[in-house]
Amino acid sequence: MQAAMLRLLPMTHIADPRAFRLACREGRFALPTHGQAPGCEQANLVILPRDWADEFLRFCVRNPRPCPVLGVTEPGEVTMHGVADGLDLRHDLPRYRIWRDGAMVEEPTSIAHAWRDDLVAFALGCSFGFESALHAAGLTPRHMRTGSNVPMFRTNIACTPAGRFHGPLVVSMRPYTAREAIEAVQITARYPASHGAPVHLGDPSLIGIADVARPDYGDAVPMEPGEMPVFWACGVTPQAAIAAARPPFAITHAPGFMLVTDRRLPG
Amino acid sequence: MQAAMLRLLPMTHIADPRAFRLACREGRFALPTHGQAPGCEQANLVILPRDWADEFLRFCVRNPRPCPVLGVTEPGEVTMHGVADGLDLRHDLPRYRIWRDGAMVEEPTSIAHAWRDDLVAFALGCSFGFESALHAAGLTPRHMRTGSNVPMFRTNIACTPAGRFHGPLVVSMRPYTAREAIEAVQITARYPASHGAPVHLGDPSLIGIADVARPDYGDAVPMEPGEMPVFWACGVTPQAAIAAARPPFAITHAPGFMLVTDRRLPG
Numbered sequence: 167m168q169a170a171m172l173r174l175l176p177m178t179h180i181a182d183p184r185a186f187r188l189a190c191r192e193g194r195f196a197l198p199t200h201g202q203a204p205g206c207e208q209a210n211l212v213i214l215p216r217d218w219a220d221e222f223l224r225f226c227v228r229n230p231r232p233c234p235v236l237g238v239t240e241p242g243e244v245t246m247h248g249v250a251d252g253l254d255l256r257h258d259l260p261r262y263r264i265w266r267d268g269a270m271v272e273e274p275t276s277i278a279h280a281w282r283d284d285l286v287a288f289a290l291g292c293s294f295g296f297e298s299a300l301h302a303a304g305l306t307p308r309h310m311r312t313g314s315n316v317p318m319f320r321t322n323i324a325c326t327p328a329g330r331f332h333g334p335l336v337v338s339m340r341p342y343t344a345r346e347a348i349e350a351v352q353i354t355a356r357y358p359a360s361h362g363a364p365v366h367l368g369d370p371s372l373i374g375i376a377d378v379a380r381p382d383y384g385d386a387v388p389m390e391p392g393e394m395p396v397f398w399a400c401g402v403t404p405q406a407a408i409a410a411a412r413p414p415f416a417i418t419h420a421p422g423f424m425l426v427t428d429r430r431l432p433g
Numbered sequence: 434m435q436a437a438m439l440r441l442l443p444m445t446h447i448a449d450p451r452a453f454r455l456a457c458r459e460g461r462f463a464l465p466t467h468g469q470a471p472g473c474e475q476a477n478l479v480i481l482p483r484d485w486a487d488e489f490l491r492f493c494v495r496n497p498r499p500c501p502v503l504g505v506t507e508p509g510e511v512t513m514h515g516v517a518d519g520l521d522l523r524h525d526l527p528r529y530r531i532w533r534d535g536a537m538v539e540e541p542t543s544i545a546h547a548w549r550d551d552l553v554a555f556a557l558g559c560s561f562g563f564e565s566a567l568h569a570a571g572l573t574p575r576h577m578r579t580g581s582n583v584p585m586f587r588t589n590i591a592c593t594p595a596g597r598f599h600g601p602l603v604v605s606m607r608p609y610t611a612r613e614a615i616e617a618v619q620i621t622a623r624y625p626a627s628h629g630a631p632v633h634l635g636d637p638s639l640i641g642i643a644d645v646a647r648p649d650y651g652d653a654v655p656m657e658p659g660e661m662p663v664f665w666a667c668g669v670t671p672q673a674a675i676a677a678a679r680p681p682f683a684i685t686h687a688p689g690f691m692l693v694t695d696r697r698l699p700g
Contacts, residue, residue, distance in 0.1 A: 237495070240595060247593045248593065
């Protein structure tokens with residue numbers, strides 16, 4: 167095995183978030199971030215030119231459940247106060263996506279070559295936080311057991327628009343019994359930076375979902391007798407709003423390759 | 434007593450927030466809002482031209498403890514989704530302040546004459562919510578007992594700047610015994626839209642306060658033996674940042690004459 171490959175072997179437990187980001191920066195880590203820096207929040211990254219960023223921030227603030235803002239930069243700034251100490255946004259994620267006119271044009275491990283002084287970066291909460299908490303409470307989400315992606319659905323609930331950004335609320339679904347669902351509500355309510363409590367449970371048609379066996383994104387998961395679907399606001403919501411708005415330039419994390427923050431999850 | 438005066442008599446319990454706002458709109462209420470629509474959040478109002486508003490929203494998001502954003506409008510919009518049903522921002526507060534180049538030029542009961550299509554409005558959480566909860570728990574803040582304004586202090590903690598907005602964190606102080614302080618932490622932590630848990634307790638010099646008997650804003654309150662000062666982030670923080678930035682035009686609520694929202698306080 168070559169040294170270059172050895173350097174990219176899964177290092178399943180880089181405990182310290184700063185050490186993890188440094189490993190990304192130095193090219194020593196280029197894998198999905200799940201399980202890294204356990205106990206720290208991971209975040210979706212969105213980078214937009216300033217004139218689009220102002221409208222996008224309004225969109226997030228007006229739709230906090232799907233778009234919890236953990237941090238926002240000044241135009242051109244590559245650090246993010248209160249989110250990640252010593253962060254350099256251009257290097258510290260293991261993989262990015264660069265978009266032009268709504269199309270993905272590159273999936274690089276650094277965005278230094280694409281950086282511009284008018285770019286504003288957003289860290290948005292993701293579901294890793296509350297999923298860890300559900301797992302720790304014995305309520306491991308079904309898709310984690312089946313090793314698939316969480317099933318996600320477009321709903322008939324419209325986000326509050328802001329400028330050029332609009333679209334439906336997208337939700338993720340995890341099946342639970344009623345007793346488990348009640349516990350899951352209480353657990354996830356403690357994670358507002360990670361989408362918080364569910365937005366719906368029970369009859370999917372009430373939020374415009376025709377068939378829970380046919381998700382719009384991700385993979386279907388089996389439902390057991392006595393279980394109901396429980397729906398949480400999902401970070402695909404802002405991604406879908408950005409895709410629909412088609413800004414001329416944008417950068418995001420690559421799916422699963424998140425921004426690992428210093429923020430501790432609620433204990 | 435004349436009819437016009439009768440119409441302005443304190444109506445101490447307009448229970449419904451929408452009815453309360455309508456009373457303001459129709460000129461039937463022009464007094465401070467404390468005690469109105471009990472159980473509903475009240476909010477600070479800030480209105481800025483769009484080019485300043487974008488930077489101010491970043492300032493708020495980067496400093497959520499002193500500047501909890503309950504709502505933000507699209508430019509020119511006079512309603513505020515999710516905050517107050519049927520709101521007309523131009524009429525529905527009992528009193529406003531209009532600012533030009535950092536100086537207060539007018540204190541009207543309507544801002545229809547000053548409205549512009551480029552104005553963006555912010556509703557920011559205020560301390561009424563958690564003070565009601567403290568009172569309900571038998572921890573009535575001292576200044577409410579003495580009938581004075583809460584004492585407020587500039588700290589040596591710098592807010593994270595955003596664009597032209599910067600300045601120190603301003604805190605409010607309420608004295609409690611250690612046992613009461615521990616309870617007050619738990620109660621106010623449940624009100625993140627109302628500044629949340631304290632930012633400091635005990636030795637005031639650790640956050641740059643030389644003398645708790647000499648507040649920078651509001652009134653001093655007596656401290657009893659065995660009490661310590663407990664400090665919460667304060668809504669004067671964004672006001673001070675705006676005053677320092679001196680935008681050419683701004684509108685705010687008049688002190689004590691808040692935006693009464695439909696949002697229910699946590700029970």
